Amino acid sequence: MKLVTVKEIYRETDLFLNQKVELSGWVRTVRTSKAFGFIEINDGSFFENIQVVFEESLDNFLEIGKLTISSAIRIQGELVSSPGAKQPFEVKAENIEILALSAADYPLQKKRHTFEYLRTIAHLRPRTNTFAAVFRLRSVVAYAIHKFFQEKGYVYVHTPIITGSDAEGAGEMFRVTALDMALPPKDESGNLDFAKDFFGRETSLTVSGQLNVETYCMAFRNVYTFGPTFRAENSNTARHAAEFWMIEPEIAFADLSDNMNLAEEMMKFVIQYALDNAPEEMAFFNKFVDKTLFDRLENILSSEFVRVTYTEAVEMLQRENVKFEYPVCWGMDLQTEHERYLTEKIFKKPVFVSDYPKDIKAFYMRLNDDNKTVAAMDLLVPGVGEIIGGSQREERLDILQQRMQESGLNAEDYWWYLDLRRYGGVKHAGYGLGFERVIMYLTGMANIRDVISFPRTANSCEF
Ligand code: 4AD
Ligand code: MG
Secondary structure, rough: EOOHHHHHHHOOOHHOOOOOEEEEEEEEEEEEEOOEEEEEEOOOOOOOEEEEEEEEOOOOHHHOOOOOOOOOEEEEEEEEEEOOOOOOOOEEEEEEEEEEOOOOOOOOOOOOOOOOHOOOOOOOOOHHHHHHHHHHHHHHHHHHHHHHHHHOOOOOOOOOEEEOOHHHOOOOOEEOOOOOOOOEEEEOOEOOOOOOOOOOOHHHOOOOHHHHHHHHHHHHHHEEEEEEEOOOOOOOOOOOEEEEEEEEEEEOOHHHHHHHHHHHHHHHHHHHHHHHHOOHHHHOOOOOOOOHHHHHHHHHOOOOOEEHHHHHHHHHHHOOOOOOOOOOOOOOOOHHHHHHHHHHHHHHHOOEEHHHHHHHHOOOEOOOOOOEEOOOOEEEEOOOHHHEEEEEOOOHHHHHHHHHHOOOOOOHHHHHHHHHOOOOOOOOEEEEEEHHHHHHHOOOOOOOHHHOOOOEOOOOOOO
């Protein structure tokens, strides 16, 4: 008897047809009549279920007929073809062992549940078709990203989660402090005393691995990091999470246009990889989540991304006769409504917006010759808005120091980062791709809470 998975049966049917097989999995549905019955089981290996037929000759026939949804069973039987049926084959059970009965109050009965409800049972939702597809795709896309960079010879650097500096200089950090009572982190007046805390200084969860990965870029040339990042952003939107994953490549001897080329190539690679390697899941999204998904992705694969400067984008938006909630003026940060208008109405494809005003961007971005803008780029995509943020980095020590001062940062905290500019620092660039945003983009899922296993957002950290 061969122990097989549902995936193996679907992918290599010929190998198993008319053979004895053994399978284990969870019951999705049970139907019985007097003399026989059907069970659909899912074993977690594949998107599809497999149908099992059982007859009254089985000595536990009556018990099998009463199996509750999500009970675990092991089946032995023959894989036979079932022409004309919904599925091309089924297993004729010779033996069904009940491994675990599921309680009758199992919340995922056979009906459609809203995504909002499923968020309240995030520990069970990967058992639904939609979330099984999302989280399977998430795994495939993570692999695609590593494959893309590894095949180009990039070195994967594990940057730290706990950090003493604010990589974005935006103050949206979660503080890290030891709960150990032997290290009372308070001074006489009851204020937190970080000198007495675990690390002897104030520390936080990282908002970006960029500054650390830049150090490896100046040693290895082309590097990337891919890990969790944390932001205490007070925006309760469908696109922001307090904990999210980010992919951050950093390339040496490279400028902003090299950076955009890399981002475009990576995006296309990842889309193609998802279509090729998760075809069942992608077809599911196209059918049930967003019917324009395939058209949208095909359109992107075959077109060049648009490149405009911030100044051009502002002028374009001003020329449109639209009443935005926030009227567009030079110097403002583009809001989601503007970003979406650019990609969805004006260009109908992904758009790189570059050269933003320095006052709305981070201190490390390279100052342009106009002294007003920096060599920054954001990639905006239809449906999601900003998916990538990046820049060419300021490699000139004096200008970097001045920008840090303007941004109110303490240069002493960044001494090691400044050293990079003193010891053979060359022009370099990089970007951050929000991993959940890519998954939203590839699935059509509209809420970031539905593409990360256990979402953390303001007032929500249940599981
Ligand atoms: O534009 P951001 O803030 O850029 C950086 O952090 C740079 N240090 C990256 C770099 O150059 N190495 O963030 C990058 C991307 C955004 O474009 C967005 O996709 C995602 O990270 N992102 C978030 N995703 C989910 N929830 C949030 N709160 C996010 N904030 C940013
Ligand atoms: Mg950004």
